[in-house]
Amino acid sequence: MSAASPLLRPRDGDALRAELRRVAALGGVPVLFGGEIHEDTLLISEYYGLRTAGLRGLAVRSSSGLGGASMVAGRPLAVADYRNASSITHDYDGPVLSEGIRSVLAVPVLVDGQARAMLYGAYRTGAPFGGRAADLVVESARRLSEEFRIRDEVDRRLRMRDAQSAGGQVSDEQIREVHAELRLLAVTAPPPLQDRLRALADTLSGTGTEPGAGPGAATLAPRELDVLAQVALGCTNAEAAQRLSLKPETVKSYLRSAATKLGTRTRYESVSKARRLHLIP
Structure with a gap:
């Protein structure tokens, strides 16, 4: 085990x-x-x-x-x-x-x-x-x-995070992949696990650690973060939709609402701003 x-x-x-x-x-x-x-x-x-x-x-x-x-x-x-x-x-x-x-x-x-x-x-x-x-x-x-x-899968991914904390060589891209996969697992996990999986994803992104991320900072809904996490990996809207079991139109809608909250104009600006706010790694 x-x-x-x-x-x-x-x-x-x-x-x-x-x-x-x-x-x-x-x-x-x-x-x-x-x-x-x-x-x-x-x-x-x-x-x-x-x-x-x-x-x-x-x-x-x-x-x-x-x-x-x-x-x-x-x-x-x-x-x-x-x-x-x-x-x-x-x-x-x-x-x-x-x-x-x-x-x-x-x-x-x-x-x-x-x-x-x-x-x-x-x-x-x-x-x-x-x-x-x-x-x-x-x-x-x-x-x-x-x-x-x-x-088991979450434990495996957390060991990757722990390796980085211990001085191991884990790239930012690997951390982003782990973060996106944790949020993806939360989509299909039994209800008692969903919040814990998202909380673990938040620890990887360092949510709330940005100096400007206090009261009034952008707050994204879980599904908006799910979509941005997939886009941050380079997924197209269609690929993000398939991974998250959503329709492509729904993915676009989440991206638009995230952009409105973040004050951005493109999906890539949204990813960049979300990273600066430590909403995603």
């Missing part, structure tokens, strides 16, 4: 726990648990609806049990009768059966094709685990996959 950023990278387990609670609330699933994978071992750290302590902190090895098999296969696996299932090993029968669990679904959280975490949903009845409940667990795994991927 990537090194944590104190600003962006909250504990991944907290995001996992939030998804378990979401499934419990929307799907009425009585037992939910999961955790992060460290090397080839899953550590169950988050849970909902457990009656015993057997599954709490349990270490599940790859290829062992239903979760280990799902981890290796990289896809959801389920059994409707855990006690008698012949398709899995029974290394963890003690803690599973002590919970009265009979029907189980295990879903891996994949990041770049590798299992990063596991989610489990379970019933204490023999009804197959499927329908809306199964869809919710799979959807939660996908949401976590995207969130972890974005966090």
Whole structure:
């Protein structure tokens, strides 16, 4: 896992726990648990609806049990009768059966094709685990996959910034690329991450550090900054529109409104003025 950023990278387990609670609330699933994978071992750290302590902190090895098999296969696996299932090993029968669990679904959280975490949903009845409940667990795994991927990418880009702070050779152009990519990631990121991504982009641009950037200085909307960041990289309006999932006419509109606020006449003057005000790097 990537090194944590104190600003962006909250504990991944907290995001996992939030998804378990979401499934419990929307799907009425009585037992939910999961955790992060460290090397080839899953550590169950988050849970909902457990009656015993057997599954709490349990270490599940790859290829062992239903979760280990799902981890290796990289896809959801389920059994409707855990006690008698012949398709899995029974290394963890003690803690599973002590919970009265009979029907189980295990879903891996994949990041770049590798299992990063596991989610489990379970019933204490023999009804197959499927329908809306199964869809919710799979959807939660996908949401976590995207969130972890974005966090990893941001961590990678922050390491570039840290290299510059430590005296490494990182060019202004690289900083501008990182800034533009952070703002681009914010466009498609889950809502809880959007503000943090934009805040990180602002740290790269040094927003507010210009002596003349006090009260009365130009304030651009997030989308205006998104467009200017792409233009600053040399993108045409059409290219900026494609990257930001906007129409070219919308990009032009944002550029016009930014120019009005900045008191500039061309897109290049707008980029130059925005840089002087430390709105973009």
